[in-house]
Amino acid sequence: MMTGNSRRGFFRELASVVASAREATEPPTPQQPLDLTDAEVERYSRQLVLPEWGAAAQLAVTEASVLVIGAGALGAPVALYLAGAGVGRIGILDDDEVELSNLHRQLLHFTPDIGAPKAESAAAKLRYLNPDVVVEPYHVRATAENAAALVEGQDLVVDCSDSFATRYAINAACCAARVRLVEAGVLGLAGLVMSIKPGRTACYRCAFPVEPVGAPRCADAGVLGPAAGVIGSLQALEALKLLTGVAPAIADGFLQVDLATAEFLRVNVSRRPDCADCSDL
Numbered sequence: 001m002m003t004g005n006s007r008r009g010f011f012r013e014l015a016s017v018v019a020s021a022r023e024a025t026e027p028p029t030p031q032q033p034l035d036l037t038d039a040e041v042e043r044y045s046r047q048l049v050l051p052e053w054g055a056a057a058q059l060a061v062t063e064a065s066v067l068v069i070g071a072g073a074l075g076a077p078v079a080l081y082l083a084g085a086g087v088g089r090i091g092i093l094d095d096d097e098v099e100l101s102n103l104h105r106q107l108l109h110f111t112p113d114i115g116a117p118k119a120e121s122a123a124a125k126l127r128y129l130n131p132d133v134v135v136e137p138y139h140v141r142a143t144a145e146n147a148a149a150l151v152e153g154q155d156l157v158v159d160c161s162d163s164f165a166t167r168y169a170i171n172a173a174c175c176a177a178r179v180r181l182v183e184a185g186v187l188g189l190a191g192l193v194m195s196i197k198p199g200r201t202a203c204y205r206c207a208f209p210v211e212p213v214g215a216p217r218c219a220d221a222g223v224l225g226p227a228a229g230v231i232g233s234l235q236a237l238e239a240l241k242l243l244t245g246v247a248p249a250i251a252d253g254f255l256q257v258d259l260a261t262a263e264f265l266r267v268n269v270s271r272r273p274d275c276a277d278c279s280d281l
């Protein structure tokens with residue numbers, strides 16, 4: 001049986017082997033060495049050993065600053081997985097307070113949190129999960145007025161809001177600032193996920209030029225907790241793909257997920273030359 005020390009040694013050696021294998025096959029690029037503590041090597045060992053991940057991907061997430069908009073049903077799995085993976089700085093934004101009706105699907109909040117600001121409640125759990133991550137809670141609502149300031153300086157934005165107005169505002173701001181974005185929505189037993197690289201791939205408005213009229217809301221139509229968990233997990237995966245390049249993101253299209261029939265449909269989308277948000281990029 002491996003002792004703690006020999007296990008750490010094993011993972012450290014493995015990480016170093018992966019790093020040198022990458023160096024041998026890729027052109028050398030100037031980058032700072034990944035200097036992980038023993039605890040970090042152990043914490044991230046199961047992703048470090050992935051051939052697709054390794055030291056370069058870990059460095060990319062460690063240096064990343066990601067804004068998660070919404071600390072609800074989608075924001076919970078997104079923020080948990082990003083904190084778990086070691087994203088260096090996570091901003092989590094929500095202007096709501098925790099309600100009893102949130103708890104069946106919003107896994108960052110527990111019964112004693114009812115009445116607390118969701119951003120603070122979420123930040124507390126994320127710090128418990130990974131104290132090495134800098135977590136910044138924002139108890140505000142994302143609007144067309146503050147969207148540009150919110151996305152400024154971020155490496156990536158993950159939109160976990162439940163409002164079309166917010167989605168369009170964040171899409172426009174991310175396009176203008178050329179900040180990568182992962183959009184998603186979930187309702188009932190269905191959802192969709194879309195990654196956006198502004199100026200390079202179709203944006204949310206390219207896919208959905210106008211806001212749907214009379215779209216049902218979560219409070220009216222309902223949603224099952226695990227359905228939100230699936231869509232939020234896909235969104236977290238897209239975020240890690242965009243940050244590290246370990247696999248192609250769902251870009252120039254979106255993934256439509258029907259969890260009632262277990263059907264995943266990839267819908268291709270092209271950039272629109274008349275898109276109000278991205279045509280001039």
Ligand SMILES: [Zn+2]
Nearest residue numbers: 203206275278
């Ligand atoms: Zn567009």
